[in-house]
Amino acid sequence: xxxxxxxxxxxxxxxxxxxxxxxxxxxxxxxxxxxxxxxxxxxxxxxxxxxxxxxxxxxxxxxxxxxxxxxxxxxxxxxxxxxxxxxxxxxxxxxxxxxxxxxxxxxxxxxxxxxxxxxxxxxx
Numbered sequence: 001x002x003x004x005x006x007x008x009x010x011x012x013x014x015x016x017x018x019x020x021x022x023x024x025x026x027x028x029x030x031x032x033x034x035x036x037x038x039x040x041x042x043x044x045x046x047x048x049x050x051x052x053x054x055x056x057x058x059x060x061x062x063x064x065x066x067x068x069x070x071x072x073x074x075x076x077x078x079x080x081x082x083x084x085x086x087x088x089x090x091x092x093x094x095x096x097x098x099x100x101x102x103x104x105x106x107x108x109x110x111x112x113x114x115x116x117x118x119x120x121x122x123x124x
Contacts, residue, residue, distance in 0.1 A: 001026045005042035006050075021108070023101040024054065030082040030093055033075040034101075035067055038116055056100035060084055064111045074112055076101065 006020035022045075023036065063084065065075040085093045109115055 003036070003040055003042045004045050006045060018105055021103045021105060023103075025099055026101060028078065028093070028098060028101075030078045033065060033077050035070075035073050035075045037070070037073045039072050054100045055096060055098050056102050057081070057085065057098050058102045058104075059107075061107045061111045064108055066112050071114075074108060074116065076103075 002022075002024040004022040004024055005018045006022065007016040008019045009015070010017050021036070021042070028034070059076055059081065063076050063078075063081045065077050067073040067075055082093045085091070085096070085098075089096070105116060
Protein backbone atom coordinates (compact mmCIF):
# COMPACT_ATOMS: atom_id res chain seq x y z
CA UNK A 1 0.00 0.00 0.00
CA UNK A 2 1.22 3.47 -0.88
CA UNK A 3 0.23 6.47 1.24
CA UNK A 4 0.22 9.57 -0.92
CA UNK A 5 -0.33 13.21 -0.01
CA UNK A 6 -1.28 15.74 -2.66
CA UNK A 7 -0.24 19.28 -1.94
CA UNK A 8 -1.50 22.55 -3.37
CA UNK A 9 0.06 26.01 -3.24
CA UNK A 10 -1.61 28.28 -0.73
CA UNK A 11 -2.82 31.43 -2.47
CA UNK A 12 -1.39 33.99 0.00
CA UNK A 13 1.99 32.56 0.99
CA UNK A 14 2.64 30.22 -1.91
CA UNK A 15 3.65 27.48 0.51
CA UNK A 16 2.59 23.91 -0.07
CA UNK A 17 -0.31 22.68 2.03
CA UNK A 18 -1.69 19.14 2.03
CA UNK A 19 -5.12 18.86 0.45
CA UNK A 20 -5.71 15.16 -0.30
CA UNK A 21 -4.66 11.82 1.16
CA UNK A 22 -4.68 8.82 -1.15
CA UNK A 23 -4.21 5.18 -0.27
CA UNK A 24 -3.06 3.45 -3.42
CA UNK A 25 -2.73 -0.24 -4.34
CA UNK A 26 -4.78 -1.23 -1.35
CA UNK A 27 -6.59 -4.47 -0.49
CA UNK A 28 -9.81 -3.75 1.33
CA UNK A 29 -11.49 -5.61 4.16
CA UNK A 30 -15.09 -4.39 4.14
CA UNK A 31 -15.87 -5.82 7.59
CA UNK A 32 -13.48 -3.73 9.73
CA UNK A 33 -12.35 -0.18 10.32
CA UNK A 34 -9.25 0.79 8.35
CA UNK A 35 -6.95 3.03 10.39
CA UNK A 36 -4.49 5.42 8.76
CA UNK A 37 -1.46 6.50 10.77
CA UNK A 38 -0.50 10.09 10.00
CA UNK A 39 3.05 9.63 11.33
CA UNK A 40 3.85 7.30 8.46
CA UNK A 41 5.73 9.19 5.74
CA UNK A 42 3.55 10.03 2.77
CA UNK A 43 4.75 10.08 -0.80
CA UNK A 44 4.40 13.57 -2.27
CA UNK A 45 2.74 13.68 -5.70
CA UNK A 46 1.22 16.21 -8.02
CA UNK A 47 -1.93 15.71 -10.04
CA UNK A 48 0.12 15.47 -13.23
CA UNK A 49 1.84 12.30 -11.97
CA UNK A 50 -1.36 10.68 -10.75
CA UNK A 51 -2.50 7.48 -12.53
CA UNK A 52 -6.17 8.04 -13.30
CA UNK A 53 -6.79 4.51 -14.60
CA UNK A 54 -6.90 2.88 -11.15
CA UNK A 55 -10.34 2.07 -9.75
CA UNK A 56 -10.93 4.63 -6.97
CA UNK A 57 -13.54 5.88 -4.54
CA UNK A 58 -13.76 9.18 -2.70
CA UNK A 59 -14.60 8.66 0.96
CA UNK A 60 -17.84 10.34 2.13
CA UNK A 61 -17.54 12.37 5.32
CA UNK A 62 -19.82 10.08 7.36
CA UNK A 63 -17.42 7.12 7.00
CA UNK A 64 -14.60 8.74 9.03
CA UNK A 65 -14.05 7.76 12.66
CA UNK A 66 -11.62 8.81 15.34
CA UNK A 67 -9.07 6.41 16.74
CA UNK A 68 -9.59 6.75 20.51
CA UNK A 69 -6.18 5.23 21.25
CA UNK A 70 -3.99 7.16 18.81
CA UNK A 71 -4.58 10.87 18.12
CA UNK A 72 -2.24 10.81 15.11
CA UNK A 73 -4.49 8.41 13.22
CA UNK A 74 -8.06 8.23 11.98
CA UNK A 75 -10.22 5.50 10.59
CA UNK A 76 -12.58 4.71 7.77
CA UNK A 77 -15.48 2.55 8.88
CA UNK A 78 -15.44 0.10 5.99
CA UNK A 79 -18.94 -1.39 6.56
CA UNK A 80 -20.36 2.15 6.26
CA UNK A 81 -18.35 2.73 3.09
CA UNK A 82 -19.54 -0.61 1.65
CA UNK A 83 -23.17 0.36 2.31
CA UNK A 84 -22.59 3.72 0.62
CA UNK A 85 -21.06 2.05 -2.45
CA UNK A 86 -23.95 -0.41 -2.67
CA UNK A 87 -26.49 2.42 -2.43
CA UNK A 88 -24.78 4.40 -5.20
CA UNK A 89 -23.80 1.62 -7.61
CA UNK A 90 -26.14 -1.27 -6.75
CA UNK A 91 -23.03 -3.44 -6.82
CA UNK A 92 -21.24 -5.45 -4.18
CA UNK A 93 -18.01 -3.57 -3.28
CA UNK A 94 -16.05 -6.84 -3.53
CA UNK A 95 -16.97 -7.04 -7.22
CA UNK A 96 -15.66 -3.56 -8.05
CA UNK A 97 -11.92 -4.19 -7.46
CA UNK A 98 -11.36 -0.80 -5.86
CA UNK A 99 -7.62 -0.18 -5.46
CA UNK A 100 -7.53 3.42 -4.28
CA UNK A 101 -9.18 5.45 -1.52
CA UNK A 102 -9.25 9.24 -1.96
CA UNK A 103 -9.76 11.50 1.05
CA UNK A 104 -10.04 15.30 1.20
CA UNK A 105 -8.13 16.54 4.23
CA UNK A 106 -10.65 19.31 4.94
CA UNK A 107 -13.45 16.70 5.09
CA UNK A 108 -11.48 14.60 7.57
CA UNK A 109 -10.73 17.64 9.73
CA UNK A 110 -14.34 18.88 9.64
CA UNK A 111 -15.74 15.50 10.51
CA UNK A 112 -13.28 14.66 13.27
CA UNK A 113 -12.92 18.23 14.59
CA UNK A 114 -9.14 18.33 14.71
CA UNK A 115 -6.32 19.42 12.44
CA UNK A 116 -4.35 16.62 10.82
CA UNK A 117 -2.17 18.74 8.52
CA UNK A 118 0.46 19.16 11.23
CA UNK A 119 0.88 15.39 11.54
CA UNK A 120 1.68 14.79 7.89
CA UNK A 121 5.23 13.99 6.89
CA UNK A 122 6.21 13.34 3.30
CA UNK A 123 9.06 12.03 1.20
CA UNK A 124 9.94 13.71 -2.08
